[in-house]
């Protein structure tokens with residue numbers, strides 16, 4: 033169940049329609065622990081709480097820790113290298129939007145980003161946040177379904193960062209990470225995305241983020257290693 037709380041009538045008028053969206057799309061899965069959530073609108077960015085009071089919000093403007101990576105060495109970041117940095121204007125499909133950290137970073141690198149998210153609460157938070165960054169398009173869909181509609185002309189490159197069971201360091205405070213993992217679960221179907229995206233040859237380059245120690249979903253053409261993660265590259 034998801035409860036909505038609006039601090040003012042104005043906020044309810046502006047954001048009330050999201051209640052219908054969540055009622056229609058949010059299917060609680062008790063095996064993932066996502067039973068009771070509360071969405072608090074006390075400003076233009078909602079805060080989402082779980083039943084233990086853990087919370088998260090997506091705020092592209094004020095959350096400098098997660099969304100303000102622009103610095104001179106940006107093209108030396110492993111993700112930038114993996115995707116082919118400096119490809120200004122390249123159209124990029126992010127198949128796992130999540131908290132939008134990578135989507136915003138890739139936008140800062142000069143990619144034209146479209147990002148897909150299948151969890152309705154996460155999508156809602158992204159979509160509302162993107163009112164302050166409309167250059168990034170967020171789509172509510174399962175990427176497997178979305179990929180069925182994609183043609184090779186639509187995007188140049190694609191990126192996929194599924195949730196993996198292993199522990200990984202995150203820039204997010206711990207409680208947010210626990211919240212997020214409980215909410216979206218582990219993306220056990222990730223291999224299907226990798227197979228579809230590579231078999232259909234939809235992209236000039238397709239990059240998949242993996243823990244450094246994990247096996248690749250499928251043999252990549254190359255890889256770029258960071259300290260704790262690796263980017264597998266397909267279609268080189």
Ligand SMILES: C[S@@+](CC[C@H](N)C(=O)[O-])C[C@H]1O[C@@H](n2cnc3c(N)ncnc32)[C@H](O)[C@@H]1O
Pocket residue numbers: 127128129130131132133134135148149150151154173174175176193194195196216219225
């Ligand atoms: C590890 S997080 C991605 C984090 C993201 N790269 C970031 O920077 O914030 C994985 C996200 O991808 C979403 N996801 C995984 N598989 C998906 C799929 N097949 N279709 C749509 N979204 C998917 C999950 O719901 C989750 O929100």
